[in-house]
Amino acid sequence: MPQVIAVLDFGSQLTQVIARRIRECQVYSKIYHYSTPAAQLKAEGVIGLIFSGGPQSVYAKGAPHPDPAVFELGVPILGICYGVQLMGHFLGGEVEKSKAREYGHGELTVRKPGKLFAGLPRKLRIWNSHGDKLTRLPPGFVATATSDNSPFSGIEDAKRRYYGIQFHPEVFHTERGVDIIRNFLVGVCGAQQDWTTRDFIDHAVDEIRTKVGSSRVILGLSGGVDSSVAAALLHKAIGRQLTCVFVDNGLLRKGEREQVESLYQRNFRVDVRVVDASRTFLRRLKGITEPEQKRKIIGRTFVEVFEKSLKAVGHADFLGQGTLYPDVIESVSIGNNPASLIKTHHNVGGLPARMKLKLIEPLRELFKDEVRAVGAALGLPREVVWRQPFPGPGLGVRVMGDITGAKLDILRNADAILQEEMMSSGYYYKVWQSFCVFLPVQTVGVFGDERTYDYVIALRIVESTDAMTADWAKLPHDLIQKISSRITNEVRGVGRVVLDVSSKPPATIEWE
Known part of the structure; x- marks a missing residue:
C-alpha cells in the first residue's frame, strides 16, 4: 500500500478537490472525518496531514475541531483557510472576524519562499473564500506570504514542519496551486510519487473480490462513463457474477436506449437486461416542480425498479453503482458533516432497509478524470471513456418546472442538435459538458409572417x-449561432435560445 496523505474534512465543499490535486501529484490521498483519532491516523501509516477549509468559525459553538493529539504525531501539517485558522487557535495564535469577507481573486506576495513556495514567482494570483483571518501568529511561526487583506496569508514553523495558507491552492483559479501542494507533499513530507491508475485498479479488484466472494452483483447501467467503468471494473474482478440492468426511465436522451443495447449486448458480451419503466417514472413525476423532490422520486423509483428486476435476474447480494466523489460531497448534509447541503444525488445515501442488497461502489473515491483514466486502462472505447457526464436523474433535472412528455420531446430534439454540432465541429471532446435546458418560459417571436409564443432553450x-x-466555454460565435439557428428552426415549440455564462462556483453545472 502506498504512503498516505490524510485530508481532514472540516466541511469545505472543496475537500475532495484537495484530495484530487494530491493524486495529480501521484501521491495517495485519503479523506478522514475531522474528528478521526490521532491513533488511527498513525496506525494507517499517514505521513502528512492537510486540514481542509470549512464554512464555520473556529470560535463558533459546535465548530469542528480535530483531535488535539494530531499535533503530537510528528508528521507535517498544512492548514488551508479554516485549517490555518485552526492551527492558530490550537497553537497559541489569534483568529478574528474580518471587516469584509474575502471571496474571489486576490494577489499573494511571497515574502519568504521556504519549502512551501520554493520555485514559485514572488507574485501569484490566488482564490480566497473566508470571513475570518489569523491576526496573531502562534509561537514558533513566521509569515511567509501576504495578501491585500491579510499579513498572514502564508505562515510556517519549519522546525515542527507546520504550514498554513489563508487561500485555496486546490482550485484552478489559484496560479501554481498544484505546485504549492506538491511542494508540501514532496519537499516537506518526503512522499514518494508512486500512486498510479494501475495501482488503483489492482487494489480495487482485490477489494471487490474480497467483499463479493462468490455472490452475485446487479448494476444499473446507464451507458455513461461512471456506470460503464464501474461495470468494467466489476466485470474484471468477478466476471459472470455481474448482471447489468438498463432502466429506461423516460428521461433519456434521443436514441439512448437503442445505443446502449447495441453497444453492451452486442460488442461487450455483458449480461444486460433492459427494463422499460418510463410510464412509472413519468406518472410519479407529474406536476412535480421542486428539484430536490424530483431527485428523490427518481431515486426511490429507481430502487423499486431494481427490486422488481431481481426476480428476473435471479438472486443477487450486491447492488453496484458508479458513485463518484463529487456525488458524495454534494450530497452530505449538516447532520453528519460540517459541509452545507448543495443537492442530493439519486445514487448516494444507501439503500432502504427493506432491500436486502448490499451496496458496492468501486469508484466512490474517484473524480471524473480519474474514472476516465481507469476506463481507458481497462480497454473501454473512446466514445464511452470520453462521453460527457449525464446526471443520474437524466432529463428530469434539465426540464425546469413540471415534466411532461411534450417538454421532454422538445428538449431531446434540441439537445440532439447541440450534440451533433459539437461533434461535427470537434468541440465535443474539448469541453467538459454541453447540454440543453428546457425553460418553462414562453416568449413572443416571429416565424414567417406569424406571431409565435414558444419556449426557451438554454x-x-x-x-x-x-x-x-467549472467555467463556461468560450466557443466560436459562428458555432453558437449555428446551434441556435438550427434549434429554433428545426425544433417545434422553441422560439428562443440563450447561453448560460455562469461559472461554478457560484452556480452549479446542472441547473437543478
Missing part, C-alpha cells in the same frame, strides 16, 4: 476537470 457548455469547479 445552452450550458462548460470547461472543467473534476466537476467541482
Whole structure:
C-alpha cells in the first residue's frame, strides 16, 4: 500500500478537490472525518496531514475541531483557510472576524519562499473564500506570504514542519496551486510519487473480490462513463457474477436506449437486461416542480425498479453503482458533516432497509478524470471513456418546472442538435459538458409572417476537470449561432435560445 496523505474534512465543499490535486501529484490521498483519532491516523501509516477549509468559525459553538493529539504525531501539517485558522487557535495564535469577507481573486506576495513556495514567482494570483483571518501568529511561526487583506496569508514553523495558507491552492483559479501542494507533499513530507491508475485498479479488484466472494452483483447501467467503468471494473474482478440492468426511465436522451443495447449486448458480451419503466417514472413525476423532490422520486423509483428486476435476474447480494466523489460531497448534509447541503444525488445515501442488497461502489473515491483514466486502462472505447457526464436523474433535472412528455420531446430534439454540432465541429471532446435546458418560459417571436409564443432553450457548455469547479466555454460565435439557428428552426415549440455564462462556483453545472 502506498504512503498516505490524510485530508481532514472540516466541511469545505472543496475537500475532495484537495484530495484530487494530491493524486495529480501521484501521491495517495485519503479523506478522514475531522474528528478521526490521532491513533488511527498513525496506525494507517499517514505521513502528512492537510486540514481542509470549512464554512464555520473556529470560535463558533459546535465548530469542528480535530483531535488535539494530531499535533503530537510528528508528521507535517498544512492548514488551508479554516485549517490555518485552526492551527492558530490550537497553537497559541489569534483568529478574528474580518471587516469584509474575502471571496474571489486576490494577489499573494511571497515574502519568504521556504519549502512551501520554493520555485514559485514572488507574485501569484490566488482564490480566497473566508470571513475570518489569523491576526496573531502562534509561537514558533513566521509569515511567509501576504495578501491585500491579510499579513498572514502564508505562515510556517519549519522546525515542527507546520504550514498554513489563508487561500485555496486546490482550485484552478489559484496560479501554481498544484505546485504549492506538491511542494508540501514532496519537499516537506518526503512522499514518494508512486500512486498510479494501475495501482488503483489492482487494489480495487482485490477489494471487490474480497467483499463479493462468490455472490452475485446487479448494476444499473446507464451507458455513461461512471456506470460503464464501474461495470468494467466489476466485470474484471468477478466476471459472470455481474448482471447489468438498463432502466429506461423516460428521461433519456434521443436514441439512448437503442445505443446502449447495441453497444453492451452486442460488442461487450455483458449480461444486460433492459427494463422499460418510463410510464412509472413519468406518472410519479407529474406536476412535480421542486428539484430536490424530483431527485428523490427518481431515486426511490429507481430502487423499486431494481427490486422488481431481481426476480428476473435471479438472486443477487450486491447492488453496484458508479458513485463518484463529487456525488458524495454534494450530497452530505449538516447532520453528519460540517459541509452545507448543495443537492442530493439519486445514487448516494444507501439503500432502504427493506432491500436486502448490499451496496458496492468501486469508484466512490474517484473524480471524473480519474474514472476516465481507469476506463481507458481497462480497454473501454473512446466514445464511452470520453462521453460527457449525464446526471443520474437524466432529463428530469434539465426540464425546469413540471415534466411532461411534450417538454421532454422538445428538449431531446434540441439537445440532439447541440450534440451533433459539437461533434461535427470537434468541440465535443474539448469541453467538459454541453447540454440543453428546457425553460418553462414562453416568449413572443416571429416565424414567417406569424406571431409565435414558444419556449426557451438554454445552452450550458462548460470547461472543467473534476466537476467541482467549472467555467463556461468560450466557443466560436459562428458555432453558437449555428446551434441556435438550427434549434429554433428545426425544433417545434422553441422560439428562443440563450447561453448560460455562469461559472461554478457560484452556480452549479446542472441547473437543478
